[in-house]
Every structure is written in C-alpha cells, then in structure tokens.
Amino acid sequence: MARRKANVSAGGDGAVRQPRQHSLVWLQGLLCGALATLATPTALLLGVLLGPALLAVTFDSEPGRPVGRSVALFSMAASVRPLKTLWLSGHTMQVAAGLVGDLQVVGTAWSAAAAGWLLAQILPIAVRTVLEALGLARSAQLKAERARLVSEWGLEDQAEVEP
Amino acid sequence: MANMPPSSSRSGDSLIANQYAVDRARPLAPVGGLAAFPAIDRASGRTDLIAVQIQRQLAPRPRLMQMLSTPLDGMLAPLAYGSVGDACFAIATAPPGPNLLARPGAWSESELLDCVLRPVARVLEHLQQRSVTHRNIRPDNVFQAVPGQPVVLGVAWTAPAAMAQPALFEPPYSAMCLPTGRGDGSIADDVYALGVLLVCLALGRIPHRNLDEQAVISRKLSLGTYAALAGDDRLPPIIGDLVRGMVAEDPEHRPTPTLLLDPASARGRRVAARPPRRAQRPFTIANRDVWDARSLAYTMAGEPEAGINALRSGILEYWLRRSLGDAQLASHVEELVRQRNVDAAPGDPDTGSPLLMRAICLLDPLAPLCWRGIALWPDGIGPALGAAMGTDSDTTSRLQDIIAYEEIGNWAAMRADRCDFAMLRVESRQQRSWLQQRGKDNGVQRLTYLLNPLLPCASPLVANRWVARLADLMVALEDVAGRVDHNQTDPVDAHIAAFIAARLERRVDSEVVDADSKSEEVQCLAPLRLLAQIQARLRSGPLPALAGWLADRVGPAIARWHNRQRRGEVRERVTAMVPHGHLTPMLAVLEDPAGRSADVRGARAAETTLMRIDRELSEIANGAAVRSAAAFKVGQEIAAGIGLAALATVLVVAALG
Numbered sequence: 001m002a003r004r005k006a007n008v009s010a011g012g013d014g015a016v017r018q019p020r021q022h023s024l025v026w027l028q029g030l031l032c033g034a035l036a037t038l039a040t041p042t043a044l045l046l047g048v049l050l051g052p053a054l055l056a057v058t059f060d061s062e063p064g065r066p067v068g069r070s071v072a073l074f075s076m077a078a079s080v081r082p083l084k085t086l087w088l089s090g091h092t093m094q095v096a097a098g099l100v101g102d103l104q105v106v107g108t109a110w111s112a113a114a115a116g117w118l119l120a121q122i123l124p125i126a127v128r129t130v131l132e133a134l135g136l137a138r139s140a141q142l143k144a145e146r147a148r149l150v151s152e153w154g155l156e157d158q159a160e161v162e163p
Numbered sequence: 164m165a166n167m168p169p170s171s172s173r174s175g176d177s178l179i180a181n182q183y184a185v186d187r188a189r190p191l192a193p194v195g196g197l198a199a200f201p202a203i204d205r206a207s208g209r210t211d212l213i214a215v216q217i218q219r220q221l222a223p224r225p226r227l228m229q230m231l232s233t234p235l236d237g238m239l240a241p242l243a244y245g246s247v248g249d250a251c252f253a254i255a256t257a258p259p260g261p262n263l264l265a266r267p268g269a270w271s272e273s274e275l276l277d278c279v280l281r282p283v284a285r286v287l288e289h290l291q292q293r294s295v296t297h298r299n300i301r302p303d304n305v306f307q308a309v310p311g312q313p314v315v316l317g318v319a320w321t322a323p324a325a326m327a328q329p330a331l332f333e334p335p336y337s338a339m340c341l342p343t344g345r346g347d348g349s350i351a352d353d354v355y356a357l358g359v360l361l362v363c364l365a366l367g368r369i370p371h372r373n374l375d376e377q378a379v380i381s382r383k384l385s386l387g388t389y390a391a392l393a394g395d396d397r398l399p400p401i402i403g404d405l406v407r408g409m410v411a412e413d414p415e416h417r418p419t420p421t422l423l424l425d426p427a428s429a430r431g432r433r434v435a436a437r438p439p440r441r442a443q444r445p446f447t448i449a450n451r452d453v454w455d456a457r458s459l460a461y462t463m464a465g466e467p468e469a470g471i472n473a474l475r476s477g478i479l480e481y482w483l484r485r486s487l488g489d490a491q492l493a494s495h496v497e498e499l500v501r502q503r504n505v506d507a508a509p510g511d512p513d514t515g516s517p518l519l520m521r522a523i524c525l526l527d528p529l530a531p532l533c534w535r536g537i538a539l540w541p542d543g544i545g546p547a548l549g550a551a552m553g554t555d556s557d558t559t560s561r562l563q564d565i566i567a568y569e570e571i572g573n574w575a576a577m578r579a580d581r582c583d584f585a586m587l588r589v590e591s592r593q594q595r596s597w598l599q600q601r602g603k604d605n606g607v608q609r610l611t612y613l614l615n616p617l618l619p620c621a622s623p624l625v626a627n628r629w630v631a632r633l634a635d636l637m638v639a640l641e642d643v644a645g646r647v648d649h650n651q652t653d654p655v656d657a658h659i660a661a662f663i664a665a666r667l668e669r670r671v672d673s674e675v676v677d678a679d680s681k682s683e684e685v686q687c688l689a690p691l692r693l694l695a696q697i698q699a700r701l702r703s704g705p706l707p708a709l710a711g712w713l714a715d716r717v718g719p720a721i722a723r724w725h726n727r728q729r730r731g732e733v734r735e736r737v738t739a740m741v742p743h744g745h746l747t748p749m750l751a752v753l754e755d756p757a758g759r760s761a762d763v764r765g766a767r768a769a770e771t772t773l774m775r776i777d778r779e780l781s782e783i784a785n786g787a788a789v790r791s792a793a794a795f796k797v798g799q800e801i802a803a804g805i806g807l808a809a810l811a812t813v814l815v816v817a818a819l820g
Contacts, residue, residue, distance in 0.1 A: 066799035069799075070799065077806065077810040077813045078813075081817065120803075123797075124794050125798070127794040127795075139780060139784075142776045150773070151727065152726060153766050155773055
C-alpha cells in the first residue's frame with residue numbers, strides 16, 4: 001500500500017505524462033488485420049496499389065509527412081476505379097489477382113503515386129521562385145523610393161535630423 | 164597765424180562737415196602736440212582756421228567738445244569735427260599768434276598778472292562752471308597775438324586729457340600716470356599748470372629742461388613743487404606768493420580760478436600745509452635712496468617687485484617706525500600686510516599687486532591707482548585702454564586686471580575722503596561686468612569702445628577709413644566689400660563686433676555671442692543679424708555690395724534646410740535680394756521660423772520612412788531561408804491539395820458512374 005502511494009506521489013510530481021504513441025499503430029494494425037481477414041481481396045488489391053504510398057509514408061521523416069501524404073492521396077485517387085471494379089465483380093480473390101496482375105491498373109496507380117511525389121518535389125521550388133521574384137520586385141520599388149527620399153531630403157548627409 | 168593766407172594750392176584739400184577744406188599739403192607747427200593744417204571755410208571764405216589732426220588711438224574728449232560748442236573767449240574752441248578718408252580733423256579758430264615759447268626773455272610781473280594770470284583764470288573759471296578742465300596748459304599751447312595782449316589757451320579736446328603734458332606741468336600724482344591715463348582731473352590741476360607756466364615765464368626759461376620725467380617727479384616729491392621749480396631763482400614777489408599756493412601738493416590747498424582773478428586776495432591766502440616728514444636715514448629700494456613716504460610710494464609704484472618684497476619682509480614698516488618716525492603709518496602698513504596675508508586666497512598667484520596698491524594709498528594719499536608698474540586715475544582708464552588697444556598688450560593686460568579685480572573700487576575705498584567712493588564702486592562693477600561679456604567682441608574691446616565714445620573702429624577691415632559712428636561703419640563695409648575675398652573674410656570681426664555692441668543703443672549681446680558660436684549656422688547668421696539691425700535702425704539705404712558679401716557667407720545657414728528643393732529656392736531668393744541691398748528681408752528668408760519648422764517635420768517624416776524602407780530591404784536581403792521554408796510548406800500544401808482534389812473528383816465520378 002505504501003509503495004503504491006509512493007508511485008502515485010511520484011507520478012503527481014509534475015512529471016509530464018508521455019503520450020501513448022503506439023495505441024494508434026495498434027489500432028491501425030488491428031484494422032489492417034481485420035481488413036485482411038474479412039476482405040482479403042480488397043486488402044490484396046489495396047496492398048499492391050497503395051504499396052508506394054505506404055513506402056513513402058514510412059520513409060518520409062518530415063513533420064506531417066507532406067511527401068507521403070501527397071503520394072498517398074494520388075495513389076488513393078488512382079485506386080478508386082480498380083476497387084470499384086473489384087467490388088462490382090463479386091469481390092473475389094480471382095478478380096483481385098486479375099486486377100493486381102493487370103499492368104495498366106498497377107501502372108496507373110503507381111504512376112499516380114509518382115506524380116504525387118513529383119508534385120511534392122516541384123511545387124516548393126516553383127513557389128520559391130515566385131516568392132523570390134516578388135521580393136526582387138518589392139526591393140526595386142523600395143530602392144527607388146529610398147533614392148527619391150535621399151535626393152529630396154539629403155538624409156545621407158547627416159546622422160539625424162536636428163530641430 | 165591769425166592772418167593765415169588762403170590756401171593757394173587745392174591739391175591736398177578735403178572737406179570737413181561739407182564746409183571746411185583742409186590743406187594737408189602744407190602742415191603747420193603742431194598745436195597741442197598734434198599735427199595741424201591750414202583750413203578754409205568754403206561757405207564764408209574765412210581763412211583764420213586750423214585743422215588739428217586727431218590720432219586714431221587717442222580719442223578726443225567728447226564732454227569738453229560738447230561744453231565748448233558755445234565758444235569761450237581766451238581758448239581755442241572746436242568749430243567742427245569730422246573725418247575725411249582715413250583722417251579725422253577738428254576745425255578751430257587759428258591761434259592769434261605764436262606760442263609763448265617763441266617769445267624769449269623773462270616777463271614782467273604786471274604782464275604776467277594782466278596778460279596771463281587773469282585771462283587764464285577767467286577761462287578756468289568758465290570751465291569750472293561747466294564742470295570741465297583744460298589740462299593742456301603749457302608754453303607751447305598758450306598763444307599771444309602781440310606782447311601786451313591777453314594770452315589764449317590752445318586746444319585741449321583733441322586727445323586724452325593731459326596726455327601731452329610734460330611732468331613739469333603736472334602735479335606728481337598726475338605726472339606719474341600713463342600719459343593717456345591721467346584722467347580729466349580737476350580745475351586745481353589746471354591751476355597747478357598755470358602756476359608752473361607763470362614760473363617759466365617769470366624766469367624766462369623752462370626749469371629742469373635737462374632732467375627726464377622721472378627725475379622731475381622725484382625732485383618735486385622730495386623737495387615740494389615750489390622748491391623744485393624755483394630752486395635758488397628769485398621770482399617777482401607777487402608771482403612767488405601766488406605760485407607757492409598754486410603749486411601746492413594737495414589740490415585742495417590751491418586757490419580757485421575765481422580767487423586768482425584777484426591776485427591780491429589770492430596772494431594773502433595762506434594754507435597751513437604740513438611739510439612732508441623727512442626720515443633720518445634713507446630707505447634704499449631698487450638701488451634708490453628715498454627720504455620721505457611719498458617718494459617711497461612713487462618708487463614702489465615704478466618698481467612693484469621691490470616694493471612687494473619690502474612690504475613682506477617688514478623692513479619697510481621698520482623704516483617707517485624708526486627712521487621716518489611715523490608710528491601710525493607704520494602700524495597701518497603692518498595691519499595692511501597682516502590683513503592681506505589672511506585674506507589672500509590659496510593658490511592666487513598675484514597677491515602682491517593688491518597689497519602694493521593699498522600700501523601706496525597709505526604712503527601717499529594723493530597717489531593715483533598704481534598697479535603692476537602702471538599708474539592711472541579711474542577716469543583715465545578708458546583713454547588708456549584705447550591707446551594700448553592692439554599695440555601694447557602688456558599694458559592692456561594690466562588694465563584688464565584692474566577692471567577684473569575691481570581695483571578702482573578697492574582704491575576708492577582706501578581714500579574714500581578724497582573721492583566719490585560709491586560712484587567709483589558702482590563704475591568698477593559695471594566695467595567688470597562689461598569685461599566679462601563673452602562673445603566675439605572679447606569684452607575688453609567692447610569696454611574700450613564704451614569708455615571712448617569717439618574712438619574710431621580699429622578693425623583692419625576699415626583701416627583706411629575713419630569709422631567713429633555706426634553709419635560710417637556701414638558705408639565703410641559697403642566700400643570694402645568689393646575688395647575682399649568674401650569666403651575668407653568675416654564682415655564682422657572682433658573689433659567691429661565690439662564697436663557695434665558699444666555704439667548701438669539696444670543690447671546686442673546675444674548676436675555678439677552668436678558670432679563666436681561653434682555652430683557654423685549660428686555663426687554665419689550673426690553678422691547678418693547685427694548689420695541688418697543697424698541698417699534698419701539707421702535707415703542706411705541699400706548696401707548691395709555688403710549684401711553680396713553676407714550672401715556669400717550664409718552657406719551654412721542655407722545648408723541647414725533639409726529639403727533640397729527648398730534649399731535651392733532659399734538660395735535663389737537670397738541671391739535675388741542682393742542687388743536690392745536690404746539686409747532685413749534676406750535675414751527673414753534665411754530664418755523663416757515657420758518654414759524651418761515644416762522643413763524639420765518633413766525631414767523627420769522622411770527619415771522615419773527611410774528607416775522603414777531600410778528595414779524592409781534588410782528583411783528581403785536576409786529572408787532567403789524564411790522564404791525557402793515558406794515555399795516548401797506552401798508547395799507541399801498545394802501538392803496535397805491537388806491530390807485531395809483528384810481523389811474527390813475520382814470519388815464523385817465513381818459514385819455517379
């Protein structure tokens with residue numbers, strides 16, 4: 001009883017409680033396990049089509065996983081049509097295997113993933129180029145204004161304006 | 164000389180007061196010690212006139228000139244006074260004949276009484292009634308038309324009082340002073356000079372002509388004036404009796420001019436003057452033996468170091484007590500030395516001079532103010548400063564000390580029964596306050612011009628003109644403006660600043676101080692402000708050359724305008740005003756308080772804007788990393804947004820299809 005009280009008091013000394021990091025992973029694992037068990041064809045098809053997205057999410061170490069997110073969204077968009085085909089074709093393993101073996105289906109999904117990755121790489125560069133251009137334009141405008149003030153008031157001749 | 168022929172040559176003529184022509188090509192014999200020339204009244208054709216040239220640093224006596232505006236029989240009086248070019252002349256009636264030096268031989272007693280004593284006494288009586296003195300009575304300044312006629316006194320107003328008097332014709336207390344520091348004195352000093360003149364005429368020669376001034380004074384002090392003058396010579400009895408009283412050592416013992424008009428009464432007047440006490444043994448000071456207190460005082464005044472040493476060593480007090488036998492005087496001197504030792508401020512380098520000045524007052528109650536080897540009377544300090552200005556820095560320094568330490572007041576306190584102590588104390592304080600004025604005029608120069616109302620400006624800028632009035636100054640500056648480098652020469656130098664400060668009725672202290680300011684703007688505007696005031700006050704008329712000179716020197720004031728366009732406009736307006744020659748509008752354009760205030764406000768706003776721009780430019784220059792991070796984030800978001808839009812579109816299509 002005394003040890004338990006000691007643990008409670010130690011826990012209440014202002015120590016920040018660590019978030020339970022692994023609970024969501026377990027939940028995701030449970031859902032994936034349930035999907036693999038209850039809807040094996042769907043799991044097979046999504047596993048293949050969303051494989052690059054899973055890899056991108058796994059290897060993206062940036063906060064918020066922006067590249068993985070982009071790749072996942074594009075992969076998911078490319079997986080809707082094969083998934084609908086699977087479900088409308090009886091949701092069997094044969095259909096799933098056929099779709100997985102269809103190079104056009106897999107190629108489209110993986111190309112979409114590649115497009116997502118490419119956009120995630122190119123768009124920041126494009127945006128930065130635009131921002132730099134805007135900065136240069138503003139800088140030129142400010143320098144012109146500055147030159148006019150200096151010329152009109154002769155401010156560079158003196159440290160400060162005296163009354 | 165009375166019938167001086169009209170000038171035959173006009174080559175050297177010049178006009179005084181637009182009326183009198185001076186023929187400078189034919190100089191006459193000096194009159195009153197100053198150069199003289201023939202003069203002609205152009206209006207009336209009168210030729211019995213002379214022009215006496217006034218020396219630049221020796222200011223005339225304004226009060227005497229004013230009093231003689233009503234002519235006085237028996238004395239040469241000024242008819243006009245003015246300058247032509249760089250010279251100044253006083254026009255006077257020509258003397259009726261040669262001076263008394265030209266007549267050899269001894270004069271008879273009756274002639275001395277009728278032709279010299281009574282006429283001169285009558286003049287002196289009139290002068291006394293007008294509260295002025297002559298102070299220039301000596302054989303070469305007294306004239307006689309023909310023997311048997313009354314003599315006429317020469318000029319006395321063209322230079323400081325008694326400046327040209329030899330020591331023989333001055334009482335010792337005046338002769339020992341700086342020539343220009345003898346002051347107006349009293350009518351008793353004129354009576355003294357008249358007495359000496361009578362002796363010279365009675366003897367038919369000037370006694371002690373071979374002695375120098377110092378020897379004459381020493382002889383007078385040790386023997387008494389009468390004994391020193393007459394010596395073993397016998398004077399006519401009446402003259403002898405009269406002169407004995409007229410040259411009495413104490414001015415209070417001399418007969419008045421009124422009394423001299425009746426020689427019989429004056430002769431019968433007896434004043435019981437105590438003879439000077441003579442010591443049993445001499446006191447040796449500065450290798451000289453002195454036998455009495457007044458001679459000792461005179462020697463100490465001329466040898467200040469030796470005098471101070473004698474005082475401090477105590478041997479002087481011992482001599483006074485033991486050899487001279489004046490225990491009371493010895494006690495006073497002892498008390499003075501003790502008191503000065505107590506009062507001396509620690510670290511004061513010159514405690515001896517005040518001690519010596521006071522000791523001389525004790526030893527010789529008639530003595531003038533003696534300070535560091537010079538002597539003068541309080542009312543002579545102005546002419547003395549004028550004479551020493553720019554030429555004798557040593558004397559100027561001593562005179563400055565006298566004023567700075569208020570020694571005139573201290574001297575008067577030592578002999579309060581012989582002077583108006585309260586007035587002298589006030590005057591010394593007033594002079595000290597003037598001396599302490601700080602500014603371009605340098606205090607002492609302003610004081611010099613204040614104390615000498617007719618002294619011309621001694622600025623090198625106007626050296627070729629006689630500038631005695633502010634109106635003359637403006638004309639002189641207008642004239643000199645075309646001959647000087649405007650950028651190198653300030654139109655208001657120290658002398659001109661002092662001259663203006665002294666002559667302008669209203670106070671211009673701030674402008675004079677500004678003229679010496681460290682701020683270029685304030686400094687360059689001060690001359691314009693000063694001269695604009697004079698031009699407005701005197702209504703001097705247009706002065707385009709001076710305006711151009713001043714306009715060329717107001718660059719720093721124009722540069723203080725911040726707005727370049729406004730600066731250019733101000734410069735153009737000032738330049739446009741130059742040909743009109745009016746200084747006040749120029750000053751108004753340059754000062755313009757409302758415009759200046761708006762200019763400063765605008766400059767401040769511009770400065771604030773400039774700082775904001777600089778800050779923003781700096782942010783742009785240093786913001787590459789920030790922009791890169793923002794671009795990465797925005798790019799990723801756009802990519803995610805496109806992906807989300809594609810997913811939504813596919814889902815909608817799948818749902819509808």
